[in-house]
Amino acid sequence: MNKAADGRQESLLKLENFLCFAIYSTANAVTRAYQPRLAALGLTYPQYLVMVVLWEAENQTVKAIGEKLSLDSGTLTPLLKRLETAGLITRRRDTVDERQVLIALTDDGRDMKQRAEAVPVAIGKAFGCTMPEAKALRSELMQLRDNLVSSINDIK
Amino acid sequence: MNKAADGRQESLLKLENFLCFAIYSTANAVTRAYQPRLAALGLTYPQYLVMVVLWEAENQTVKAIGEKLSLDSGTLTPLLKRLETAGLITRRRDTVDERQVLIALTDDGRDMKQRAEAVPVAIGKAFGCTMPEAKALRSELMQLRDNLVSSINDIK
DNA sequence: GCATATTAAATTGCACACAATTTAATTGTA
């Protein structure tokens, strides 16, 4: 298999065969699809994800948010500062363990949740797949993600 | 559906239910998984994608590369300049239509293809799924991507 | 034939991602 008529290795370096490109390219499309819907809220897609995490539970550390989103402080620190500047969250050092920074919602940040409800509805329609299809795809991707993460850890 | 025992709307804004987060998060993991494998070639993941496109066909315009990868000149121009600086490609204006810039491989760029063959093999293993699974997932994602793209065009 | 519209790249500005390092606080350990 994977050989052309003349015996050369084929298709391994063909873009159309790349699962990873499908993932990469779809992820970019996701961000672009969210952009006009999130513009009304003044949020970028990663900022929206942070807000979603905080709407589930307030007063989380940067580390806890980072673990849920698989993002490090290099990404989160400036992003959180922007959310703070926008008046949606507060950042304060944990008095018990001063290494940690606790992130909490402001009233504005909490209130935004209602307006944000419309976003996943609109995106769900844009995906154009049924709920069972979406659930199946999601779990397959999460499995794939876990496999990739452990393969990265194996190298280290 | 989607209601908690007390009747509140539930689960719509829960991260674990987000197909889009699964895509976003897996895409980040893909980039991280490629990074150590591409380091030997001195390429980033997007740069690798451009090289893959060029290994399939030389002398493509920036626009043609952009259409295949769904990237615009804002992303490609600086990326291509880095590949040029690295001695892997050449950039020259099309003499027939001077609006266009033609990208071609240098000998070094062409030679890299051989060494790059090992990358998709390693990544394939890291994914930890069978070839039929990968193909099915890829086509589902591409379908989703097309749906998203047309939904974006609908808004405009 | 010429003004207008369209097109292809490049540029500008902003916001991620992430590796690597730094800073400061806490933990563990002899």
Next chain:
DNA sequence: TACAATTAAATTGTGTGCAATTTAATATGC
């Protein structure tokens, strides 16, 4: 109790992505 090791954020630097604008060349309509 010292002091090395670990941990949590922040910082620094590089490379995307992409919207919006600009520049230059080509196509189109009258």
